Amino acid sequence: MDDLTSSRRRLLVGALAGGVGAAAAGCLGTDSDGDAGDGDGAELRISLSRVDGSLRDRYVHSRDDPPEEWDEAALDAALADESYATQHRKPFFASPDDPAYVLRDGTYYRLGSVVVDEVVETCPVLRLFEVDDEGSGSDDGGESPVDGGEEGDLPQADQRAVHIAHFVARSRGDAGGYPVGLVERGGYAYRAEAARAESALLADGGPDRVMYKDSTYRVEIERERFHEAVYRPIAETVAESPERMEGILRATFVGPSVAPDDLSAESRRIVEEADMEEYAETHPYSDAYVELLRAIDARPFIDGNVRKDAGVRGVEEEMLRYGDDYYERYLRILDEEDN
Template identity: 75%
Template sequence: MYELAPSRRRLLAGALAGGIGAAAAGCLGTGSDGDADDGDGPELRLSLSRIDGTLRDRYAHDRDDPPEGWDEAALDAVLAGESYTTQHRKPFFASPDDPAYVLRDGTYYQLGSVVVDEVVETHPVLRLFEPDDDVESAVDASEDGDLPEGDQRAVGIAHFAARARGHDGGYPLGLVERGGYVYRAESARTESALLDDGDPDHVTYRDTTYRVEIERERFHEAVYRPTAEAIAETPERMEAILRGTFVGSRITSDDLSAEARRIVRGADGEEYSETHPYSDAYVELLRAIDARPYIDGNILNDADVRETEREMIRYDGEYYERSLRILEGEDN
């Protein structure tokens, strides 16, 4: 129901982490490749997921079919060279590390925005807490309940923060703000039943009853001006730009030994893993995909190293999302 817009360079394979198949069996089992020793170091798992089609299919949107989250008025204005601004919200959710692209009349544009001002606004903030006492009545905040749609969304988002408060786990950044939900849209404030005088003190959501707290708080919000730069006149040029932007290592099967190619086949759509020290073939492949730091068994002590790393690579002319995950201790 609620969708974030994480950086595609870091999280291009968001579904990969949750949808990877079981580890390859038989000769592709953990640590069984070639002359690998029975290691007792961290386990390194490699997964590859083939990307169908071109990068243009994934990243370049047709002017008549923009993503749902884009501000279409901003898109119309910037392509027409007209003045337009948005407040708090980037018009295309784009940044230098995570650009957006659109195709109009045969020309590809890179979209973005720049900050041109700052304003101070006061918005109501909804937070949910455990009730102080027994609750005699509460308003149903589910989709089948009595609250307007804007309030349902507000409660659903504030619920994430209430659920995480005092417990392990987190909540979706970008949706939850200041520990609750911020009513920014004028229409949501006008139609709200929770913001009215004599508003309900308690709501029920997902079989849990919460105490409602509303505070009106000040926010400093950036003002954005959308930008569009023409960058390509042909599909081939656009594909080259996207490769340069998103693709890391480029290798072919001819670059690899037979054992390293076998690891690639085992990791394609599934998983391959070994424990440190790794086999010669695994080390060869890690070097080929520019994952040299992972050859070191003490990589978790190095700076700027994540337990899971994802990157797009090109192998034999096709695009793949590759994921490297380090496991140790009980996870190993």
Template identity: 70%
Template structure:
């Protein structure tokens, strides 16, 4: 506890400038009242990662991820010229690469921006029709609304477009949001040429209204200009041996490494308990819990007011290694009413 005591002394020394609120912060409470003896309840849970990191993060070139552009993968591995537009070919970047194995060599996949293009796409937006959710009712032009919940009424591309535009329509005027990666400019952009050709909603004589999830929406389509990046896929060899690939992933993804022989018996018991069920204590924490939190490099939870000073630390998530096993570590402050 000497290190914790020293930490408290440093914080108390700083309280001359910051006032008594600093003292409350070092206690880990959510109150500026120094008479408040209540402390934060901190929960720890561990989720075991089955197998090696290679099993989880490295794909075989004969079994690429569904979202990959397979032609881009082949071109990058062969050193051939190839580009993709708008979407990264492997949904990977410098800080979040993808990995693939071919003929015993492990490659780090990514992309670089090599150009920009401008394209015009139709954008579908939906607007609620107040007080009218009857799919058989008509608009001023006499058109009946198409029921998008019935699969045979619209092409597949239109059904997806309605679903995504519905998210934006539902969010208008409400607190909350919608999936930004899908919704664009308040609706759905028809980027795929086949989808545009087959669409019923984009035709000049297309339906003026659609019904989706018991809501009737007015259909609005506008053609808008988009500026898109052009990507060249990259594939860099990084490892021949599986052990080296594992080390690369471990260096990138794994934080603290903890051996059972490095912990006291009680701290090790808490760690193993957290691997089967969430473990929690209320501040001031036991010596064993503080020891484990330090081993997990979770010092913000014991050396400061995590509610006020820790930013996003309350949902702390990290991968750790305990002995020879990997775990995803979750730390959270338990408020009243949490299970």
């Protein structure tokens, strides 16, 4: 149950990307005296984004149309219960919190993998240093740099390597950092054998300088040892009908289910406003707003001192079911200084 709970609730740090149109605080809700709440506490904004189609449309892939990042050989082997292994990367990028599903011949399978071994590999790592970096060992001599961009002469494998390695070179001395999901050991690791065979930078007598985005970099290649996991792909039958699969996905990804008839007319009007744009009230919230927050299991937000007492940060996102429709719901707390 912990896995399901963690998959349902995700905390997004910072403001909701793109933002949503602002709405007047308390424009629909009423308090016990029939007036909109006009307190001076934290403002709570809710927005709802309708999910088109079924959950199967969103989470299940056809065997004939798998995502590009999946290892199709691993998929075939898992479905046929044959021996197969991938190294370093999970074959379907699936985890207990974020499972992958596939449909083949009317049967639904949950995909995953288990670690079955560890191997040690030696891979070349490309690091780039600006030619005027202190301590880089560069000077004004040397050959002319090759163009490392998309329009340059380097093979595609090297273009990708230069693109990723330049993030680190650019970030030295800069607080901006670099994408850790792409960068390895301060550069780019040539893990694929095909990429190593194609590379011009790795070849004997290869270029020692590259030009990228108007900067000239010195090329440094080091061969380093990596300890890598070996994964065995798994496909487990979970459903034989669309209805059963929809129920599984609902239990996995959807939080509260709310029946419109269980809400008051004012609470339903708040839902309509949040669906169209965004709805907001300032604490203390109206009875209708509190009723809705309880119905969608957002009780910690009812507290006016929610940041301190409930540990709420940034924007909270969750999927819910309202009537027969699914929604992504976003709750955002804004203090007085944020408005």
